[in-house]
Amino acid sequence: MTYSSLLFIYGFLPLSLLVYRIAPASLKHLSLFVLSCVFCTLNSLRFMYFMLVYTVVNYFAGLFIGKFRKRKSLSAIPLSLGVSFDLLIFFMFRTDCLDVLREKSGIPEEFFPLGISFATLTAVGYLIDIFRKRMKPEFNFIKFALYMMFFPKLFIIVRYKTFYRMLGNKKVTLADIGDGFRIFVRGLAKKVIAGDTMYMLYMAVRSIDIWKMSAVNGWIGMTAYLLCVYFVLSGIADMGMGIGYCFGFRLPQSFNYPVFRTKIRDFALNWHVQIIYWFRRYFSKPLYEAGKNRLYKNIVFITAWCLAGLWYRFDPNGFMWGFLIGLTVVLEKYLRRFRFLKVTGIIYTYVITIICMVFLSGEDITQSVNYLLVMLGGNSIFADSVTLYLLKYYIIMLLICMYFSTSLFRNLLMRPQKNCLKNIISAISPVITVILLVICTILISYTGSSETFILKL
């Protein structure tokens, strides 16, 4: 069961809101834990067991690190055991290199724990924070289990300290639920309307034989892929965030309009904020402390991006994606003094983002390089009848998606002189939300869900 399924939207979500509403204050957390277990079980009982075991192991690792925190060398043992366990699980499900272990432990090949990549970062961050004495371990198992298993948070990473503050907020107003629904439906629309449409366009381009593809088709396909990844990932994160709001958890936003910026740095800072922040907090920052040399810092920065790339795709393509972003951000720092970059900002940022995406989307490095050559006119075809066909049918959706992937609409509402417009939008937002919900329901009515997961995270 995914957030964007009929069973979730018209079954699990309203019923779980009712259960939470009628649960007495003392049982609110327990009710959320039970609901999260039900959510996991509806995916599979194996997933629920897995998440429980994963949570228990990290819970005790956290307790032992806390217990020995006065003796750093001793507390390093549960830390290394806990982190090794988390990484082992990550590699077991995200790569093929531990298939033997997987077979030996009797885990079927088709089993993939939803959001395992997020759970790994969450758990490792939690253990490191206790080890570095930034916080105490959580003794209450239900609270910790909610941190790991709370169903709206499966695709969102927050620090435990922040989450702990949210746990204290048991009072949810009707307006909070309204905000939650609005964010949830926004995420649903991002995923179902924008993400799935861009996926169709991307697949249309991908079905063309690469040696017959025109250059423009290559650019259209990669633009669609960029928008698809953005809308699918941010849509899922927004849905989780919205559901969190309905239960009084003000979970953070994951994407802050990263595409079509004027600097690569802005793309890097606003793309999957929590993931990039995690690598900065737990990887770059401790290493920055070790040396002040600029070259050293740049290497650490690029390495952090390479790791983030590997988090998205554990193969050379993921590495290249991260490496190129890291490298271009560093280069941009030096080139920024040239004024021409300010004028052509959007164009060069777009071009570099697209080149990076060629690696994220490609089957392997060779295919990605071939695709890049095609985009540069390697087939000596600039445009063809397919280009006209795709532009004819997709141009409007492409432009709409491009517009809503930028902050233009939000900025329009933010301007003080546009207060009237803001009030009008605010007043009609309930109707817009319902209309979007109905449209999304219609779009998923045939299969019952939208399951375009372009990256298995």
Next chain:
Amino acid sequence: MKISEISGRATAVLVFAVMAVMLVLTVCGKKEDFSVAEDRELADFPEISISALMDGSYGRQLAGYMTDHFYGREKLISARTRIEYAMCEKIVNGIYISDDMLLDAEISSRRIAPENADSVNDFLSSYSGTVYFAAVPTSSGVYGDMLPDYLLTNPEKKQIDFLYNGLNDSIRKIDTYNILRMLNDNYIYYRNDSKLTSYGAYYVYRTIIQKLGFQPLSYDKYTIKHVTSDFRGNLYSRCLYNSTKSDILDIYSYSGGAEITSCTVRTNNGITYRNTLNDESFLSGDMYRMYLGNEVPFMRIKTSVNNNKKLLLIKDSYADCFVQFLIQHYSEIAVISPESMTKPLSSFINPDNYEQTLFLFGIDSMDNGNLFDLLNG
């Protein structure tokens, strides 16, 4: 109270009301077992079991049940088609929607299984008669020009050639593709289904029957009965797009010619007898079944023709409206549907009693490599 506060509350009430109302209507609504429009069985409420919960199949079945019985499903699917049609490409759920007809847009992803040609070759090696093979293109094969170029990376002509290349040289391969392409200005394919109309089947019959050694009956000798003009087929079932014109089902009969003397139908459970090929009672449900009735593994048709010629016809649903043309030429026709067989061919008939065997299949059936598994048992 601020506008944003009021707006938040209104959103909460409205969205929750929509969710709750749809949930109640779905739970309390009438549950059908079969969807006529989609031409498929709808999901039953899943039975809970540890193994089903463990592997996640319970969750999937429950989601499937919710989806199948969601309130207003057919109207929603129809609306979905229209929204997607307006929003981007004219392709919805793998169906290309042109102004005149629906076409399967996924033909290029079809892979012809080489095992089928091997099975037919094996059949030939233990058979004493002559084998003919006719692979019929789908409407997307004949009207492929309507599809955008990028969907035609693996055209049906290429798929048919691939299949024929795998067949033994002694098997007589019949080219239906070119004749149908030549006639594509006529109503030879349904607008809402991938199969041939009776009119298209007549031209396929003209080609095939000459190869089988007979003179075809001329078109004007037939009396044509329009049984219904409300037929919507397998392509419609996938998108429920009803702006294309519905189709006509025709029955061709030759009043001065041979008649059916008996029609024995063997299901996997027993034997039934009929006097006619067609069963018009199906017109209230799955209309295309009107031609030969429910899909059965074996049917023996005896006619008043006195030439002692017997034909073994191994076929899929593309041949359903084609059989009506054969009864003027054979005293006995054995019709075998491999898709419905659960027992080997030898448990129904001895193929050697038939001097000719005709395989007649839509090319879209040939991606199933297990189709002829029970042919050589």
